[in-house]
Amino acid sequence: MARIPGMKTQRNAELGLLAFAMVLVAAYGATVEAARIGEITATFWVPAALLSVLFLGLHAVVRYTAPYADPVIIPAVALINGLGVGFLRRLDIGDALSEKQPIPGIFSGIGGRQLAWTLISLILAAVLLLVVRDHKVVSRYAYTLGLTGIVLVMIPAVLPGSISEVNGAKLWVRIGSFSIQPGEFAKLALVSFFAYYLVRKREVLSLASRRVLGIDLPRGRDLGPVVTVWLLSLLVLVFEKDLGTALLYFGLFVVTLYVATERASWLIIGLLLFFGGVYVAYLLGDTVGGPFANFYDRAEVWLDPFSSANYNREFGSSYQLVQGLLSLGTGGLFGSGPGAGLPRFVPEVQNDFIFAGIGEEIGLFGLSALLVLYLLIVERGLRSALAVRDSFGKLVAGGLSFTLGLQIFVILGGITGLIPLTGQTTPFLSAGGSSLMANWLLIAMLLRISNAARGPAAGGAGGDRAGGGPKKAPAQLHGAMTEVIKP
Amino acid sequence: MNAPLRRAGVVILVLFGLLFANLNWVQAYKADDYRTSDYNRRVVVAQYERPRGIIEAGGTGVATNRATDDALKYLRVYPRKEVYAPILGYRPVGLAATGIEHSENDFLSGESDKLFADRVKDMFTGNNTGGGNVLLTINPKAQEAAWKELVNNERGVQKGAAVAIDPRTGAVQAMVSMPSFDPNTLVTHDEKAASAAYSKLNKDPDQPLLNRSTAETLPPGSTFKVIVAASALQNGYTTSSEIEAGREYRESGAVIRNAEDEVCPGGQIDLKEALTESCNTGFARLGVTLGRDKVLAAAKAFGFSDDQLTVGNLEGNGLPVAASETGKITNPDGSVDKGALAQSSIGQRDVRMTPLQGALIAATVANGGKQQRPYLVQKLLTPDLRTIYTANSKTLRTPINEQVAADLKDMMVSVVENGTGRQARTRGLEVGGKTGTAQNAEGADPHGWFIGFAYDDKGEAVSAVCVMLENVPGGHASAEAARISGLIMKAAAGQGGD
Numbered sequence: 001m002a003r004i005p006g007m008k009t010q011r012n013a014e015l016g017l018l019a020f021a022m023v024l025v026a027a028y029g030a031t032v033e034a035a036r037i038g039e040i041t042a043t044f045w046v047p048a049a050l051l052s053v054l055f056l057g058l059h060a061v062v063r064y065t066a067p068y069a070d071p072v073i074i075p076a077v078a079l080i081n082g083l084g085v086g087f088l089r090r091l092d093i094g095d096a097l098s099e100k101q102p103i104p105g106i107f108s109g110i111g112g113r114q115l116a117w118t119l120i121s122l123i124l125a126a127v128l129l130l131v132v133r134d135h136k137v138v139s140r141y142a143y144t145l146g147l148t149g150i151v152l153v154m155i156p157a158v159l160p161g162s163i164s165e166v167n168g169a170k171l172w173v174r175i176g177s178f179s180i181q182p183g184e185f186a187k188l189a190l191v192s193f194f195a196y197y198l199v200r201k202r203e204v205l206s207l208a209s210r211r212v213l214g215i216d217l218p219r220g221r222d223l224g225p226v227v228t229v230w231l232l233s234l235l236v237l238v239f240e241k242d243l244g245t246a247l248l249y250f251g252l253f254v255v256t257l258y259v260a261t262e263r264a265s266w267l268i269i270g271l272l273l274f275f276g277g278v279y280v281a282y283l284l285g286d287t288v289g290g291p292f293a294n295f296y297d298r299a300e301v302w303l304d305p306f307s308s309a310n311y312n313r314e315f316g317s318s319y320q321l322v323q324g325l326l327s328l329g330t331g332g333l334f335g336s337g338p339g340a341g342l343p344r345f346v347p348e349v350q351n352d353f354i355f356a357g358i359g360e361e362i363g364l365f366g367l368s369a370l371l372v373l374y375l376l377i378v379e380r381g382l383r384s385a386l387a388v389r390d391s392f393g394k395l396v397a398g399g400l401s402f403t404l405g406l407q408i409f410v411i412l413g414g415i416t417g418l419i420p421l422t423g424q425t426t427p428f429l430s431a432g433g434s435s436l437m438a439n440w441l442l443i444a445m446l447l448r449i450s451n452a453a454r455g456p457a458a459g460g461a462g463g464d465r466a467g468g469g470p471k472k473a474p475a476q477l478h479g480a481m482t483e484v485i486k487p
Numbered sequence: 488m489n490a491p492l493r494r495a496g497v498v499i500l501v502l503f504g505l506l507f508a509n510l511n512w513v514q515a516y517k518a519d520d521y522r523t524s525d526y527n528r529r530v531v532v533a534q535y536e537r538p539r540g541i542i543e544a545g546g547t548g549v550a551t552n553r554a555t556d557d558a559l560k561y562l563r564v565y566p567r568k569e570v571y572a573p574i575l576g577y578r579p580v581g582l583a584a585t586g587i588e589h590s591e592n593d594f595l596s597g598e599s600d601k602l603f604a605d606r607v608k609d610m611f612t613g614n615n616t617g618g619g620n621v622l623l624t625i626n627p628k629a630q631e632a633a634w635k636e637l638v639n640n641e642r643g644v645q646k647g648a649a650v651a652i653d654p655r656t657g658a659v660q661a662m663v664s665m666p667s668f669d670p671n672t673l674v675t676h677d678e679k680a681a682s683a684a685y686s687k688l689n690k691d692p693d694q695p696l697l698n699r700s701t702a703e704t705l706p707p708g709s710t711f712k713v714i715v716a717a718s719a720l721q722n723g724y725t726t727s728s729e730i731e732a733g734r735e736y737r738e739s740g741a742v743i744r745n746a747e748d749e750v751c752p753g754g755q756i757d758l759k760e761a762l763t764e765s766c767n768t769g770f771a772r773l774g775v776t777l778g779r780d781k782v783l784a785a786a787k788a789f790g791f792s793d794d795q796l797t798v799g800n801l802e803g804n805g806l807p808v809a810a811s812e813t814g815k816i817t818n819p820d821g822s823v824d825k826g827a828l829a830q831s832s833i834g835q836r837d838v839r840m841t842p843l844q845g846a847l848i849a850a851t852v853a854n855g856g857k858q859q860r861p862y863l864v865q866k867l868l869t870p871d872l873r874t875i876y877t878a879n880s881k882t883l884r885t886p887i888n889e890q891v892a893a894d895l896k897d898m899m900v901s902v903v904e905n906g907t908g909r910q911a912r913t914r915g916l917e918v919g920g921k922t923g924t925a926q927n928a929e930g931a932d933p934h935g936w937f938i939g940f941a942y943d944d945k946g947e948a949v950s951a952v953c954v955m956l957e958n959v960p961g962g963h964a965s966a967e968a969a970r971i972s973g974l975i976m977k978a979a980a981g982q983g984g985d
Contacts, residue, residue, distance in 0.1 A: 375499070
């Protein structure tokens with residue numbers, strides 16, 4: 001892709017930020033070793049150096065395929081990803097020491113595995129950037145993607161619990177020691193499908209309405225898709241036993257719908273439907289039990305985690321939540337310092353509860369910085385959505401960014417006791433391949449769209465022209481169909 | 488589409504704002520609660536970072552530590568297991584301690600203000616010097632003798648207790664409770680095993696976790712006659728005052744008989760002889776003659792109804808001591824229930840006493856009427872063995888004057904020399920005391936009591952003791968208690984053992 005002289009690509013800024021992020025990751029590794037082993041070993045810098053090489057590779061691909069992409073996203077994600085690898089390695093070192101084993105090698109343990117997953121994820125991200133040179137191409141496969149998304153969502157629900165259930169939530173497919181969370185990938189597919197569908201239908205959805213109490217209500221027959229997705233997400237809530245995932249899919253749909261139609265009534269209807277559904281599920285869990293009982297238990301535990309009844313119950317105990325809170329509280333403002341905490345008191349500290357484990361060691365200040373990093377990624381994504389010229393791109397970038405933000409809210413809110421706990425991974429931080437791969441693909445998609453947004457309007461990307469002027473024949477027909485000119 | 492996108496951005500900002508606010512709540516506002524929460528295992532790990540102080544008795548450690556390989560760096564070890572368990576209690580992982588381990592916890596753990604200097608020093612040196620050491624008043628020979636004699640008693644009794652006190656100071660020389668428990672099973676770092684061991688002990692109907700010498704009150708039987716005798720002596724009687732006796736005494740529906748027909752069958756008996764033979768009819772009538780208020784006042788003066796007493800250090804911390812009670816002895820209309828008074832005067836009806844209270848009565852007599860406050864902690868020592876606290880004996884109360892004490896001593900020596908307490912006689916010591924055989928439940932064997940004291944050849948009161956055996960089969964319930972008492976006092980006086 002040729003660069004247009006005079007337009008800033010800011011790739012060098014990205015390189016500088018990336019170098020800074022990797023220095024922080026190396027410093028984190030050194031601090032961990034000093035606290036855990038008592039000395040900084042000669043190889044403390046190796047994980048950071050390996051990560052640097054990987055991220056440099058991605059940086060090179062971006063330079064070549066998406067030179068105008070946002071320069072902040074990759075360094076911010078790389079920093080979080082690097083801290084994740086560092087923390088997992090810290091767990092390996094701690095486990096080895098407590099079992100009187102030698103310090104594990106760089107490539108062993110969950111830290112080593114995470115390093116490998118990072119490599120695979122970055123390759124996938126690079127492939128996506130190389131193959132999808134224009135994000136609008138994706139809309140050609142919208143229906144395929146939509147079907148794939150729904151299948152991915154439903155797989156764990158229909159599989160027996162022995163394969164799909166972990167900690168009461170059916171979100172996994174486990175074969176032997178290998179496990180994936182198909183829902184992570186479903187996000188990407190569903191956003192693409194929703195974006196395509198809504199660009200097609202937005203006129204109907206936004207224009208036809210009746211006005212009741214000052215709110216434009218859509219016609220009954222237009223409610224169909226919303227109700228379908230609402231039912232789908234409630235089915236997820238009941239059969240995958242996970243509020244967070246349900247909230248994620250439904251939030252994703254309502255927000256893309258709202259962005260496409262610019263109609264607040266959809267938001268209001270969506271929120272009412274969702275929270276009404278959740279409340280009914282809670283009541284059903286209390287009275288009927290059955291498939292609703294799990295959600296009811298989670299809500300009960302959330303309302304009073306420290307009661308001994310909830311703490312000591314055999315199934316669905318608040319033990320994990322309480323230990324996470326205690327871990328965070330023990331960390332306090334400044335934390336114990338990387339490597340100096342006791343994260344293994346928190347069950348699943350390498351997965352869902354990694355935020356609590358890190359929080360004990362880096363404290364409120366460190367976690368606030370981490371939150372700001374996440375916010376930066378989400379807001380940069382939304383900014384790309386604002387700047388990109390085509391509706392499909394807007395919806396995809398907006399939907400993906402918002403979903404990422406929502407997922408962070410759902411899991412961190414769950415761990416800190418703000419909302420009932422759900423089994424989501426913490427993007428880029430938690431151990432595990434599915435989450436890392438899916439979220440890096442999401443980032444690659446955002447990079448692609450932000451390249452279109454920030455790049456020259458008539459560039460090789462073939463974006464539509466913004467503003468007036470005689471309309472040229474669009475490069476791709478399906479792109480033309482998505483455009484609606486409002487009166 | 489940009490306006491809603493901007494609003495979506497605002498929504499994300501709000502959500503992250505909520506996360507941030509909640510994080511402040513968790514990590515700043517609630518941080519101290521969470522850091523010290525009972526559910527927080529880090530609290531436990533921190534407690535085991537430095538060795539806990541050692542508890543010693545007579546120069547040997549009875550609660551010590553062993554370094555481990557696991558996350559909790561030291562294991563608490565109780566080498567004498569059951570023998571000291573009622574005194575020491577135990578210090579389980581992550582739960583509250585009991586006994587001296589509980590009452591001296593601050594000092595043993597090193598968190599006490601008294602060890603502040605050591606903690607400051609640790610901060611600079613980076614060491615983890617241990618907690619402070621506690622030196623008990625316990626005389627190991629007396630303690631071991633008490634345990635051995637109690638569990639090997641000749642009547643096969645399963646439950647009982649023994650306490651020995653130095654009458655001059657109140658220092659506890661021995662304190663055992665049977666059945667007891669092995670505290671090592673409760674402090675193991677395998678918390679599941681510890682929890683299982685605890686629930687087994689807790690469910691045992693014989694209550695091995697109960698310290699019977701301080702926490703259990705039982706009818707004291709005839710040992711209570713010492714109180715009635717003290718009341719009489721304070722109200723004009725002398726040891727040779729004649730009191731009315733007889734085979735049977737009926738009062739307001741209550742019928743008092745003697746243990747055997749040959750005990751005080753005549754009409755009159757002097758006070759000393761009445762105590763020596765343990766004359767029920769005489770003491771029941773004496774109590775009624777003296778009146779309820781005088782008997783109750785005497786009991787209270789000796790420490791009955793005191794629910795504040797602890798035995799540990801003299802600054803207030805220690806094992807709680809159950810209040811010994813006399814009951815109301817009052818009719819529903821408020822008047823004196825004379826039948827109850829007659830029965831109470833021989834330690835029946837609603838009278839209840841702890842073995843420690845029994846030992847205190849004997850000690851008061853032996854110490855010329857002054858009751859010294861009992862204590863278990865002789866000294867507190869820093870890890871480098873500087874003494875920080877030494878017990879200075881305190882007079883708790885003075886229920887009787889020296890003359891009354893001397894008369895009571897004379898009468899109680901007669902009990903052992905010529906009366907019911909002959910089994911307590913010990914060579915080389917002048918022993919006095921009083922037996923008690925207490926009826927309790929219908930059809931159950933009576934409890935056997937002995938309270939007593941011993942003087943050495945220099946005339947020093949070296950020990951006061953109380954032995955209680957529950958439900959002694961085969962009659963003469965108090966004889967075995969008296970025999971064991973003699974052996975404990977012999978050991979306490981430094982004459983027993985091998």
